[in-house]
Amino acid sequence: MTRLTVNGRVRVFRGHPFTRLVDVLREGFGLTGTKEGCGEGECGACTVLVDGQPVMSCLVPVCQVEGRRVETIESLGGLERLDPLQKALLEEGGAQCGICTPGMVMTAHAWVRRGGSSRPAAIREALAGNLCRCTGYQHIVDAVARVVRERDRRRGDAKRPSRATSRTARRTGRHR
């Protein structure tokens, strides 16, 4: 028996402790928003947040999230009320076939929430583990940048730099 919090609700999974989190979510709890892509940790389609951090749910046996906080795409908006990221992706044309979208949105959601910057290079690096084979990256980056700018405007700190800067920027700043 594994107890975990999924989208704010305490849930109990009674199946085998080595069941993958992606299977627990989809088959155990009926949360089919999370997609399985490659099943080998390459594509990022199955990304969910564990204690606020993106992880690939195809690489997590459920015993390892005992007592942890899991967030899936279902924790964001629905058709009636879209999350700002979902709205921006729609309006910027940042989704095509949709398989990568839930994982992409969760990775981006964590980025926006932890104070990630709106610089396209930083966003590209944050999303680097999420593959889109419809090659819609530009639109996706535009959508995320827009949501970050909206966040900064809401916080009234648009002129101050964001806290989390790109790791690329940090890299190029040193050892060169």
Added chain:
Amino acid sequence: MRGAPETMRVLRPRSPAEAVRLYGRHPEALPLAGGTDVMVSWNAGLLNRRTVLDLSPLREWSRIRRTRAGLVVGALATHARIRDDARVRAAFPLLAEAASVIGAAAIQNRGTLGGNIANASPAGDSFPPLAVYEAVVHTISPDGERRSRFLNVFEGPKATALRPAELIAAVELPFLPKRPTRQIFRKIGTRAAQALSKTVAAGLLWLDGKGRVEELRFALGAMAPTVRRLRTAEAFLAGQRLTPATVDRAVELLGEDVAPIDDVRSTGAYRLAVSRALLGGFLRG
């Protein structure tokens, strides 16, 4: 064949002491840290019917501690924690950089330094930095604790010198006696995220007041069955000035300590050429 959970037995120790005891009783068990390698193999059906020793509840082993002599990174510290730790970034920036290019964010949030070492991939990105920082690996088993020089932990691709029922507890990074004059970390892969390295390099260089090499430490990954220090080139350059001739000679000597192969990710010739370019560029400054 896929991973079949019902064939698995999971052991979940609550403390390091319990982990050591359980592993002693089940030396056939497979230690599981962040799962970023184990789960890939398991998903492919390669690890069914195994006993798994799940180390993830051992919070004591996920910390990074400072001692007088250096930093002690718990084996279960994630790449994300290492990447973001101010002390690591200040004293061991090459390791922080390596941690920031392993996989991508979702892998860095799960993968651990101890797991990276135990997995012993020839291409492990944290290995060249650990080799030039001359890390010491702390292990523990029912027989007691042991310390090993980092390079001695590896015996070959996916093979370590860890004994039965021996777990990696921490990796100790001794502070450098002096700030390096020059340092480098570079990973060459097919794409920026996720790709395993074709070659991966870390280097530290100290020059004296007269421009002579006090010490060079340079390590390459994915260039041999295990990570390699370029002992021959390092020894050749000690005490020398970095002139076009000495740099060229060091670049040539690089071949003495590596044996790159052709595989799915690259060719031996390309690996050698690009590694030589990295070393040459680093030495020329």
